[in-house]
Structures are given as C-alpha cells and as structure tokens.
Amino acid sequence: MNKDFQLLFEYARIKFTSTDNKISEYFLARNSVKNIEELAAEIGVSTASITRFCKKIGLNNFKEFLFIYQQQLNEEQPKQSVEPCSLHHAYIDVLKQFDKRLDKEQIVRFSQEIHQHDVIHVFGSGYSALAGADFKFRFTRLGKYVEVVQDSDSMQMVSSILKPGALVILLTLKGKNGRMYSYAQQMKTKGVTILCITANEKSKLLSVADAAMLTSSLHGEESTGMISGQMPILMAIDHIYYQYVYDYRDTIRNWVVTEQPFMS
Structure with missing residues (x-):
C-alpha cells in the first residue's frame, strides 16, 4: 500500500525519542537509500x-x-x-480482512442475546468507547437501555454489582486489556452473559466469552491516524444491528407504535 512517509512521521512524532528524531531527519532530507547497517553507522x-x-x-x-x-x-x-487512492486501498484491505473473518452464526447469536436483554452494559475504552456510543445510540432507539462503561474503575464497579443473567459486551480491538479480562472472569463465574468484539484471535477474552466476533485489525494504521481506530468495531456493530432489525422487525415495529405518543 502506498503511504506518505512524511505523514507517518508526523502522526507518530509524539512517541519519538531524540534517536527517532535523528532517523526521521535523515529521511526528511531525502538522503540516498542505504542498507540498515550503513544507515546506522552514518546516523550514529x-x-x-x-x-x-x-x-x-x-x-x-x-x-x-x-x-x-x-x-x-x-x-x-x-x-x-x-493521495486519495492510498486511503481507498487501505479501506479495501480492512474490508477484505473483515469479510474473511465474518461468522454469520456469531452475528445471529449477538442478535438473539440483545433481543433477550433490555439492559446492556458495553465495556470499552478509547476508540472502543466511541464505537460503544454508536451502539448505544442505535439500540436505545429500539427500546434498549445501554450503558457504556469507559474506564477501568467503572468496569470494576459495574462487574461487581451485575447479577446473573445480565448482558455485557466487550469492545477491544487489540484484546490485550488485562484488567478487562479479570473483570470478565469475575462476571463469568456469576453467570453474566459475555459477548466480545475484537481483532485479536488469540485474546484471552475469547475464552470467557459466550459469543465473539472477530473484526479487522489495523496493523498500526490507528496509531498513525490514517484510519479511525473505531472503524473495525463499527463494521461489526453495523452487521449486528442489521441482523437484529432483520430478525425482530415486527417487535421493533410494535415498540415504535407503542412509544409514538411519547416521542412527539
């Protein structure tokens, strides 16, 4: 994929050390190409x-x-x-990866669990919390009460008070949040239903989830800002929402008719 190296530097500069800045300055000056050993010797x-x-x-x-x-x-x-086509190709790569990981049975399971619960807790931080806000907006309009839990302290508190049969959806692209895994284990032993959306097929969270959807990983794109970090999770939420509306359109229609007098 064609990327602009100058933009890569700018997006990542907040993480640069003095050594990183020396390396970037060499390339920003458009110096000649060398192998890694020669380059290291020249820059020091x-x-x-x-x-x-x-x-x-x-x-x-x-x-x-x-x-x-x-x-x-x-x-x-x-x-x-x-270059517009560079970003276009990046989107296509993400879509292809998502398509390969798409599991229809898991989407149906998500739809069923959401239908069976009026109250849903969504755990996610950073970009995942932004995706959680989208999930809340969509399903609140369909009569669900959705709470997005964004920080570790709140996750700990909520996981400690949830009762058996409650529903929690974990949103984590990298799937490496150790504290979230600890809370998920705690909820699992209490009989809480746990769903998970992640890009990490090796995440420990999958071992405690009752159902899981694997979405695209971004291979560092989210750290450079080229593609919004919440995009892969939003793609999964799109499919869940579409499946839910398809499965329960009559129930949704009845709920809308019932609530219409209160919406004016």
Whole structure:
C-alpha cells in the first residue's frame, strides 16, 4: 500500500525519542537509500533503534519502510497531500480482512442475546468507547437501555454489582486489556452473559466469552491516524444491528407504535 512517509512521521512524532528524531531527519532530507547497517553507522544509532523507529510509525520492519521511501524518491515531485487512492486501498484491505473473518452464526447469536436483554452494559475504552456510543445510540432507539462503561474503575464497579443473567459486551480491538479480562472472569463465574468484539484471535477474552466476533485489525494504521481506530468495531456493530432489525422487525415495529405518543 502506498503511504506518505512524511505523514507517518508526523502522526507518530509524539512517541519519538531524540534517536527517532535523528532517523526521521535523515529521511526528511531525502538522503540516498542505504542498507540498515550503513544507515546506522552514518546516523550514529544502532540497527535495533532503526527497527523500533519503523514499528513506531506503523510498519513491520525497515525493509517495508525502505520500499515506501524508495517509491517516493523515484517520483518526479514530492507529494503535497495524501493521495486519495492510498486511503481507498487501505479501506479495501480492512474490508477484505473483515469479510474473511465474518461468522454469520456469531452475528445471529449477538442478535438473539440483545433481543433477550433490555439492559446492556458495553465495556470499552478509547476508540472502543466511541464505537460503544454508536451502539448505544442505535439500540436505545429500539427500546434498549445501554450503558457504556469507559474506564477501568467503572468496569470494576459495574462487574461487581451485575447479577446473573445480565448482558455485557466487550469492545477491544487489540484484546490485550488485562484488567478487562479479570473483570470478565469475575462476571463469568456469576453467570453474566459475555459477548466480545475484537481483532485479536488469540485474546484471552475469547475464552470467557459466550459469543465473539472477530473484526479487522489495523496493523498500526490507528496509531498513525490514517484510519479511525473505531472503524473495525463499527463494521461489526453495523452487521449486528442489521441482523437484529432483520430478525425482530415486527417487535421493533410494535415498540415504535407503542412509544409514538411519547416521542412527539
């Protein structure tokens, strides 16, 4: 995928050390391409520092960065703005990955559990909390009470007071939140129904979830700001919402008719 290395630097600069800044300055000056050993010697840093730098800007290794850098050196003129087709290709990559992971049975299970519960607690922080707000907006309009729990202290409090049979949906793209896993274990032993949306197929959360949806990972794109970090979870929520409306359209219609006098 074609990316602008200058934009990668700017989005990741908040995480840069003085060593990272030395490396970025070398490339921003559009110096000639070298292998990693030669580059390290010229700049006065270690090869490991260069590898860490590449990962900070959302790439896998120096070889991947070098490919992007060489592409732009070969251009007649430097880019002045983000090339629209680059972002277009990024969206396509995310969609393809989501399509491969799509599990119809899990979507149906989510729909069924949401239908059976009037009160739903959604656990998620950061970008996941933003996606949780979208879930709340949609399902509140269909008669559900949705609470988005965004910080660890609130998650701990809510998980301690939930009763057996309650429904909790965990939203976490990386699936590595240790405290969330601890709270999920606690709720599981009490008989709370747990659903999970994550991009991490190896997440420990999957072992305690009654149902789970795997969505796309962004491979560092969310850290550079190229693609909104909540996008993969929103894609999963879109499918759940569509399935729910399809499965229970008569119930939804009846609820809307009943509530209409109070909506004016």
